[in-house]
Amino acid sequence: MPRTLADPKPVLYFVSDIHLGGSSPGEEAVKRERFLALLDRVAAEGGSLTILGDLFDFWFEYKTVIPRVGFGILARLDALARSGVPVRYLGGNHDFWVNDFLRRETAVEVLEDGTRVEAQGRTAVLYHGDGLGPGDHGYKVLKRVLRNPVTIRLFRALHPDLGIPLALSTSGVSRHHTAEKKVDVEALYRSVAVPALRQGADAVLMGHHHVPVHLRRDEGQFLILGDWFYHYTCARLRNGTFELLRWPLE
Numbered sequence: 698m699p700r701t702l703a704d705p706k707p708v709l710y711f712v713s714d715i716h717l718g719g720s721s722p723g724e725e726a727v728k729r730e731r732f733l734a735l736l737d738r739v740a741a742e743g744g745s746l747t748i749l750g751d752l753f754d755f756w757f758e759y760k761t762v763i764p765r766v767g768f769g770i771l772a773r774l775d776a777l778a779r780s781g782v783p784v785r786y787l788g789g790n791h792d793f794w795v796n797d798f799l800r801r802e803t804a805v806e807v808l809e810d811g812t813r814v815e816a817q818g819r820t821a822v823l824y825h826g827d828g829l830g831p832g833d834h835g836y837k838v839l840k841r842v843l844r845n846p847v848t849i850r851l852f853r854a855l856h857p858d859l860g861i862p863l864a865l866s867t868s869g870v871s872r873h874h875t876a877e878k879k880v881d882v883e884a885l886y887r888s889v890a891v892p893a894l895r896q897g898a899d900a901v902l903m904g905h906h907h908v909p910v911h912l913r914r915d916e917g918q919f920l921i922l923g924d925w926f927y928h929y930t931c932a933r934l935r936n937g938t939f940e941l942l943r944w945p946l947e
Contacts, residue, residue, distance in 0.1 A: 750905065
């Protein structure tokens with residue numbers, strides 16, 4: 698069962714769907730510059746950062762190898778966490794094969810889907826969002842296949858120079874499919890957010906769908922965080938108030 702953690706920081710930032718390695722070189726440069734500026738902002742404000750999945754366009758941990766696209770950003774996140782800024786990571790559908798590298802080699806804290814965060818008198822439930830809500834049965838079947846231990850062992854048998862380019866090619870197709878698919882926000886709210894809100898949460902935060910949404914209803918709040926290559930959006934909790942913000946901030 699996902700745990701509940703307390704965050705005493707005065708400001709909490711939440712971001713998802715950066716998809717490092719999934720854009721053209723020029724777009725990657727903009728994405729990295731803005732994301733690193735966000736990390737500087739979190740540190741300057743004495744806050745915390747939670748990544749709700751798909752930091753990478755593809756991530757897989759071999760026994761002795763990790764994708765090189767992640768090295769610089771992971772080093773920065775590790776340094777941030779070791780400096781006293783809590784950095785948390787919840788795997789998405791493009792980087793769910795996060796195994797023990799982050800736990801053993803970095804100070805980044807790995808979370809499970811459905812983790813509850815208590816801060817500033819508010820409780821938020823965190824999801825990446827893939828496979829949640831009604832419909833999309835084909836993907837839900839694929840999700841079970843991809844996360845099966847047999848599938849993971851078979852992929853690990855491929856040399857990284859073969860496996861990683863192959864995965865990146867299919868990852869791009871998946872990302873474009875998600876970006877072009879119409880999001881039924883109301884259905885997600887009813888099926889995912891409302892049950893959590895009725896169990897005492899004040900807000901439900903979700904990534905995956907690449908559209909920025911902030912619903913305020915009688916039951917509570919529902920935020921979809923958008924992405925970090927079209928919208929450059931993130932959520933912030935400050936003074937007990939949830940906000941959906943566009944980067945660069947005013």
